[in-house]
Amino acid sequence: MAHGFPQGPKLNQSRPLPDFPILVNAIWMLTPFREETGATRVLPGSQHFRHLPPATQDALEGQLHCCAPPGSVVVLPNTVWHAAGTNQTQQPRVAVACNYQPWWVGRLTMDVYPIDREVWEKMPPEAQALTRHQLEWNTDFSGELTDTSAPEK
Structure with a gap:
Protein backbone atom coordinates (compact mmCIF):
# COMPACT_ATOMS: atom_id res chain seq x y z
CA MET A 1 0.00 0.00 0.00
CA PRO A 102 -11.23 -24.76 9.52
CA TRP A 103 -12.93 -25.47 6.20
CA TRP A 104 -16.32 -25.84 7.91
CA VAL A 105 -16.30 -22.18 8.95
CA GLY A 106 -17.06 -21.33 5.34
CA ARG A 107 -16.35 -18.11 3.57
CA LEU A 108 -16.18 -15.20 6.02
CA THR A 109 -15.15 -12.47 3.63
CA MET A 110 -15.46 -11.70 -0.06
CA ASP A 111 -11.67 -11.93 -0.62
CA VAL A 112 -11.63 -15.74 -0.74
CA TYR A 113 -12.21 -17.14 -4.19
CA PRO A 114 -12.94 -20.59 -5.59
CA ILE A 115 -10.27 -22.79 -7.15
CA ASP A 116 -10.90 -23.98 -10.69
CA ARG A 117 -10.97 -27.77 -10.94
CA GLU A 118 -8.22 -27.86 -13.61
CA VAL A 119 -5.90 -25.85 -11.31
CA TRP A 120 -6.79 -28.00 -8.29
CA GLU A 121 -6.07 -31.23 -10.20
CA LYS A 122 -2.48 -30.05 -10.87
CA MET A 123 -1.81 -29.38 -7.18
CA PRO A 124 0.15 -31.83 -4.98
CA PRO A 125 -2.09 -34.20 -2.97
CA GLU A 126 -1.23 -32.37 0.28
CA ALA A 127 -2.45 -29.07 -1.16
CA GLN A 128 -5.54 -30.74 -2.63
CA ALA A 129 -6.47 -32.05 0.82
CA LEU A 130 -6.26 -28.52 2.27
CA THR A 131 -8.24 -26.81 -0.49
CA ARG A 132 -10.82 -29.29 -1.79
CA HIS A 133 -13.62 -27.34 -0.09
CA GLN A 134 -12.78 -24.29 -2.27
CA LEU A 135 -13.55 -26.04 -5.54
CA GLU A 136 -15.95 -24.00 -7.65
CA TRP A 137 -17.56 -22.13 -4.77
CA ASN A 138 -20.55 -20.02 -5.63
CA THR A 139 -19.16 -16.47 -5.59
CA ASP A 140 -22.54 -14.81 -5.07
CA PHE A 141 -21.56 -13.87 -1.52
CA SER A 142 -24.53 -13.68 0.80
CA GLY A 143 -22.89 -14.84 4.00
CA GLU A 144 -23.46 -18.50 3.24
CA LEU A 145 -21.19 -20.78 1.29
CA THR A 146 -22.47 -22.98 -1.50
CA ASP A 147 -20.01 -25.70 -2.50
CA THR A 148 -21.23 -26.87 -5.89
CA SER A 149 -18.87 -29.69 -6.73
CA ALA A 150 -16.41 -30.72 -4.02
CA PRO A 151 -15.10 -34.24 -4.63
CA GLU A 152 -16.24 -37.00 -2.33
CA LYS A 153 -13.71 -38.29 0.20
Whole structure:
Protein backbone atom coordinates (compact mmCIF):
# COMPACT_ATOMS: atom_id res chain seq x y z
CA MET A 1 0.00 0.00 0.00
CA ALA A 2 1.51 3.32 -1.04
CA HIS A 3 0.74 6.65 0.60
CA GLY A 4 -2.76 6.37 1.99
CA PHE A 5 -5.23 6.56 4.82
CA PRO A 6 -5.57 4.37 7.91
CA GLN A 7 -8.20 1.69 8.32
CA GLY A 8 -10.50 1.63 11.27
CA PRO A 9 -10.01 -1.27 13.69
CA LYS A 10 -11.72 -4.48 12.67
CA LEU A 11 -12.22 -8.14 13.44
CA ASN A 12 -12.05 -10.95 10.91
CA GLN A 13 -14.95 -12.57 12.68
CA SER A 14 -18.45 -13.76 12.13
CA ARG A 15 -21.33 -12.63 14.32
CA PRO A 16 -22.21 -13.41 17.04
CA LEU A 17 -18.74 -13.23 18.57
CA PRO A 18 -17.63 -16.64 19.86
CA ASP A 19 -15.44 -17.08 22.95
CA PHE A 20 -12.56 -18.40 20.83
CA PRO A 21 -10.77 -17.44 17.62
CA ILE A 22 -12.08 -19.24 14.56
CA LEU A 23 -9.19 -18.22 12.33
CA VAL A 24 -5.70 -16.80 12.53
CA ASN A 25 -4.22 -14.15 10.26
CA ALA A 26 -0.61 -14.47 9.11
CA ILE A 27 0.91 -11.33 7.62
CA TRP A 28 4.19 -12.01 5.78
CA MET A 29 6.11 -8.73 5.48
CA LEU A 30 7.82 -8.31 2.11
CA THR A 31 8.95 -4.72 2.74
CA PRO A 32 9.86 -3.01 6.03
CA PHE A 33 6.87 -2.46 8.30
CA ARG A 34 7.38 0.74 10.26
CA GLU A 35 4.96 3.18 11.82
CA GLU A 36 5.59 5.69 9.01
CA THR A 37 4.91 3.04 6.31
CA GLY A 38 1.58 2.13 7.90
CA ALA A 39 2.51 -0.97 9.86
CA THR A 40 -0.44 -3.02 11.06
CA ARG A 41 -1.84 -1.69 14.34
CA VAL A 42 -3.09 -4.11 17.00
CA LEU A 43 -4.71 -3.64 20.39
CA PRO A 44 -3.33 -6.30 22.76
CA GLY A 45 -6.00 -7.84 24.97
CA SER A 46 -8.86 -6.78 22.70
CA GLN A 47 -9.72 -10.43 22.04
CA HIS A 48 -11.29 -10.42 25.52
CA PHE A 49 -13.54 -7.37 24.97
CA ARG A 50 -16.45 -9.37 23.46
CA HIS A 51 -17.73 -6.40 21.44
CA LEU A 52 -16.97 -4.83 18.09
CA PRO A 53 -14.31 -2.13 17.83
CA PRO A 54 -15.33 1.53 17.65
CA ALA A 55 -15.99 3.05 14.24
CA THR A 56 -12.91 5.28 14.19
CA GLN A 57 -9.65 5.59 12.30
CA ASP A 58 -8.00 7.27 15.29
CA ALA A 59 -5.31 5.57 17.33
CA LEU A 60 -6.69 3.51 20.19
CA GLU A 61 -5.20 3.81 23.65
CA GLY A 62 -2.68 0.99 24.12
CA GLN A 63 -2.36 0.07 20.44
CA LEU A 64 0.95 -1.26 19.13
CA HIS A 65 2.45 -1.16 15.64
CA CYS A 66 3.73 -4.45 14.19
CA CYS A 67 7.11 -3.11 13.06
CA ALA A 68 9.61 -5.56 11.58
CA PRO A 69 12.00 -6.12 8.67
CA PRO A 70 11.12 -7.94 5.44
CA GLY A 71 10.75 -11.68 5.93
CA SER A 72 9.04 -11.29 9.29
CA VAL A 73 5.58 -12.63 9.97
CA VAL A 74 2.96 -11.58 12.49
CA VAL A 75 0.28 -14.11 13.45
CA LEU A 76 -2.91 -12.78 15.01
CA PRO A 77 -6.05 -14.53 16.18
CA ASN A 78 -9.01 -13.02 14.36
CA THR A 79 -10.48 -11.80 17.62
CA VAL A 80 -7.72 -9.20 18.13
CA TRP A 81 -8.65 -5.72 16.93
CA HIS A 82 -6.30 -4.75 14.11
CA ALA A 83 -6.01 -2.18 11.33
CA ALA A 84 -3.61 -0.91 8.70
CA GLY A 85 -1.89 2.32 9.64
CA THR A 86 -1.38 5.36 7.42
CA ASN A 87 1.49 5.02 4.97
CA GLN A 88 3.08 8.47 5.22
CA THR A 89 5.84 7.65 2.71
CA GLN A 90 6.04 7.08 -1.02
CA GLN A 91 7.47 3.60 -0.33
CA PRO A 92 4.89 0.84 -0.87
CA ARG A 93 4.16 -1.43 2.07
CA VAL A 94 3.91 -4.94 0.65
CA ALA A 95 2.77 -8.09 2.43
CA VAL A 96 1.04 -11.38 1.85
CA ALA A 97 -1.87 -11.83 4.25
CA CYS A 98 -3.29 -15.32 4.74
CA ASN A 99 -6.19 -16.48 6.86
CA TYR A 100 -6.11 -19.99 8.28
CA GLN A 101 -9.40 -21.44 9.43
CA PRO A 102 -11.23 -24.76 9.52
CA TRP A 103 -12.93 -25.47 6.20
CA TRP A 104 -16.32 -25.84 7.91
CA VAL A 105 -16.30 -22.18 8.95
CA GLY A 106 -17.06 -21.33 5.34
CA ARG A 107 -16.35 -18.11 3.57
CA LEU A 108 -16.18 -15.20 6.02
CA THR A 109 -15.15 -12.47 3.63
CA MET A 110 -15.46 -11.70 -0.06
CA ASP A 111 -11.67 -11.93 -0.62
CA VAL A 112 -11.63 -15.74 -0.74
CA TYR A 113 -12.21 -17.14 -4.19
CA PRO A 114 -12.94 -20.59 -5.59
CA ILE A 115 -10.27 -22.79 -7.15
CA ASP A 116 -10.90 -23.98 -10.69
CA ARG A 117 -10.97 -27.77 -10.94
CA GLU A 118 -8.22 -27.86 -13.61
CA VAL A 119 -5.90 -25.85 -11.31
CA TRP A 120 -6.79 -28.00 -8.29
CA GLU A 121 -6.07 -31.23 -10.20
CA LYS A 122 -2.48 -30.05 -10.87
CA MET A 123 -1.81 -29.38 -7.18
CA PRO A 124 0.15 -31.83 -4.98
CA PRO A 125 -2.09 -34.20 -2.97
CA GLU A 126 -1.23 -32.37 0.28
CA ALA A 127 -2.45 -29.07 -1.16
CA GLN A 128 -5.54 -30.74 -2.63
CA ALA A 129 -6.47 -32.05 0.82
CA LEU A 130 -6.26 -28.52 2.27
CA THR A 131 -8.24 -26.81 -0.49
CA ARG A 132 -10.82 -29.29 -1.79
CA HIS A 133 -13.62 -27.34 -0.09
CA GLN A 134 -12.78 -24.29 -2.27
CA LEU A 135 -13.55 -26.04 -5.54
CA GLU A 136 -15.95 -24.00 -7.65
CA TRP A 137 -17.56 -22.13 -4.77
CA ASN A 138 -20.55 -20.02 -5.63
CA THR A 139 -19.16 -16.47 -5.59
CA ASP A 140 -22.54 -14.81 -5.07
CA PHE A 141 -21.56 -13.87 -1.52
CA SER A 142 -24.53 -13.68 0.80
CA GLY A 143 -22.89 -14.84 4.00
CA GLU A 144 -23.46 -18.50 3.24
CA LEU A 145 -21.19 -20.78 1.29
CA THR A 146 -22.47 -22.98 -1.50
CA ASP A 147 -20.01 -25.70 -2.50
CA THR A 148 -21.23 -26.87 -5.89
CA SER A 149 -18.87 -29.69 -6.73
CA ALA A 150 -16.41 -30.72 -4.02
CA PRO A 151 -15.10 -34.24 -4.63
CA GLU A 152 -16.24 -37.00 -2.33
CA LYS A 153 -13.71 -38.29 0.20
